[in-house]
Amino acid sequence: MADNPIIAEAVKAALTGVEIPGGGSLSGYGGLSEIIVTTGAVAFAISVAPGMEAAFGPARSAAQQAAERVAEGRKVMVSLTSDKATAAQGHAHRPGPPAKEAVPGVRNIIAVGSGKGGVGKSTVAVNLALAFAAEGLRTGILDADLYGPSIPRLLGLEGRPAVREDGIFSPHQAFGLNIMSIGSMLTPNQAVVWRGPMATSALRQLLRESDWGELDVLVVDLPPGTGDIQISLVQQVPIAGAVIVSTPQDLALIDAKKAIDMLRRTGVPLLGLIENMSFFIAPDTGRRYDIFGHGGAKSAAQSMGLPFLGEMPLVMAIRETSDSGNPVVASAPQSPEAQAFQAIARKILDASPSFRA
Numbered sequence: 001m002a003d004n005p006i007i008a009e010a011v012k013a014a015l016t017g018v019e020i021p022g023g024g025s026l027s028g029y030g031g032l033s034e035i036i037v038t039t040g041a042v043a044f045a046i047s048v049a050p051g052m053e054a055a056f057g058p059a060r061s062a063a064q065q066a067a068e069r070v071a072e073g074r075k076v077m078v079s080l081t082s083d084k085a086t087a088a089q090g091h092a093h094r095p096g097p098p099a100k101e102a103v104p105g106v107r108n109i110i111a112v113g114s115g116k117g118g119v120g121k122s123t124v125a126v127n128l129a130l131a132f133a134a135e136g137l138r139t140g141i142l143d144a145d146l147y148g149p150s151i152p153r154l155l156g157l158e159g160r161p162a163v164r165e166d167g168i169f170s171p172h173q174a175f176g177l178n179i180m181s182i183g184s185m186l187t188p189n190q191a192v193v194w195r196g197p198m199a200t201s202a203l204r205q206l207l208r209e210s211d212w213g214e215l216d217v218l219v220v221d222l223p224p225g226t227g228d229i230q231i232s233l234v235q236q237v238p239i240a241g242a243v244i245v246s247t248p249q250d251l252a253l254i255d256a257k258k259a260i261d262m263l264r265r266t267g268v269p270l271l272g273l274i275e276n277m278s279f280f281i282a283p284d285t286g287r288r289y290d291i292f293g294h295g296g297a298k299s300a301a302q303s304m305g306l307p308f309l310g311e312m313p314l315v316m317a318i319r320e321t322s323d324s325g326n327p328v329v330a331s332a333p334q335s336p337e338a339q340a341f342q343a344i345a346r347k348i349l350d351a352s353p354s355f356r357a
C-alpha cells in the first residue's frame with residue numbers, strides 16, 4: 001500500500017542498521033509493521049512482547065533517526081506497541097496508559113463526537129471553532145478523524161503544514177484558527193491504511209508536536225463512533241468537555257447514546273447535544289419540513305440528563321459553503337444558520353465560563 005515504494009524500501013534498508021534487543025536487525029524483525037509512506041509522513045509500528053517496551057526504546061529512537069535520514073523531509077512517526085501480544089487477553093489486561101498530560105499552550109480541549117458518520121460533525125466542529133473565535137477566544141482545530149479527514153476541504157487548506165527545523169509542525173492558519181489535520185499529510189486513498197497503533201501515535205504527534213501557540217480552546221473533530229482514536233484521545237489528554245452531534249433519526253440517536261456512554265465512563269464532561277439537519281425550510285415557500293421526524297435529539301438529551309445545545313436546520317448554504325472551503329460562520333456571519341452556531345457557542349461558554357480567557 002505504500003504510496004512511495006522507493007522511500008518505503010529506503011526506510012526498510014535503513015532499518016537494517018538498527019539493532020534490536022537480543023541481537024539482529026529491525027528490518028528482519030517479525031514485529032515490524034508495513035512501512036507507510038504518504039506525501040508528508042513515514043509511519044510504521046514496532047510490536048513487542050508485553051514488558052519489552054522499555055528495552056525497545058533505544059531501537060525505536062534509532063529507527064526514527066535512520067528513517068528520517070531517508071524520508072526526504074517527511075515527518076517520521078514510529079510507534080512502539082505491545083498491543084498485538086496483549087490483544088488476546090482483552091483491554092482490561094493492558095498495561096495502564098501513561099498519565100494524561102495537558103498539551104502545552106492549550107487551555108481547554110473540546111471534543112466533537114457522534115455515534116454515526118455523516119451527521120455533520122466536522123461541519124459543526126469547524127463552525128463552532130469559528131464561533132468561539134468570533135467570541136474572542138484564541139481557537140484551534142484538530143482534525144482527529146484520521147480515517148476520513150475533512151477539515152482541509154472545509155477550511156480550504158492546501159498542502160502540508162510547515163515543519164520547523166526542530167521537527168515541530170507549524171499549524172495551518174485560516175480564518176483566525178490554528179489548524180492541524182492528518183488529512184493534509186495523506187493522499188485521499190491512503191487514510192484507510194492507518195491502523196490502530198499508528199493512528200494512536202499519529203494523534204499523539206499531531207497534538208504534542210505542533211506549535212499551537214496559546215489557545216483558549218482546541219476543538220477536536222473526532223471520527224464517528226467509539227474507536228481507537230476516541231479512546232486514545234481521552235487517555236492522552238484531559239478533555240474539558242465533549243459536544244455530541246446527532247441527526248434526529250432514531251438510529252443515529254441510538255448510536256449517539258453509545259458514544260455518550262463511552263465518554264461518561266471515561267469521565268469526560270458532556271457539554272451537550274446538538275441536533276443537526278434537524279428540519280428543512282424550503283427556500284421558495286419558506287415552509288418547514290421535519291424530514292427526519294423532529295425533536296428526537298432534544299428528548300433524548302433530556303432523558304440522558306444532557307444539556308440540549310440547539311438544532312441546526314438542513315440548509316443548502318451550509319453544504320455549499322462547506323464544500324467551497326468557506327464555512328458559513330465566516331462567510332455569512334449574519335445568516336440565520338451562522339447565528340444558530342454562534343448561539344450554540346455562547347450557550348457552551350455561558351455554561352463553562354472558564355473557557356473564556
Ligand SMILES: Nc1ncnc2c1ncn2[C@@H]1O[C@H](COP(=O)(O)OP(=O)(O)OP(=O)(O)O)[C@@H](O)[C@H]1O
Nearest residue numbers: 117118119120121122123277313314315318319322
Ligand atoms: N446542517 C446542514 N445542512 C446541510 N448540509 C449539511 C449540514 N450539516 C452537514 N451538512 C453536509 O453533510 C455532509 C456531511 O457532513 P460532515 O462531513 O460535517 O459530517 P461528519 O459527521 O463529519 O461525517 P464523517 O462521519 O464522514 O466525518 C457534508 O456534505 C456537509 O456539508
Ligand SMILES: [Mg+2]
Nearest residue numbers: 121122145150
Ligand atoms: Mg467528519
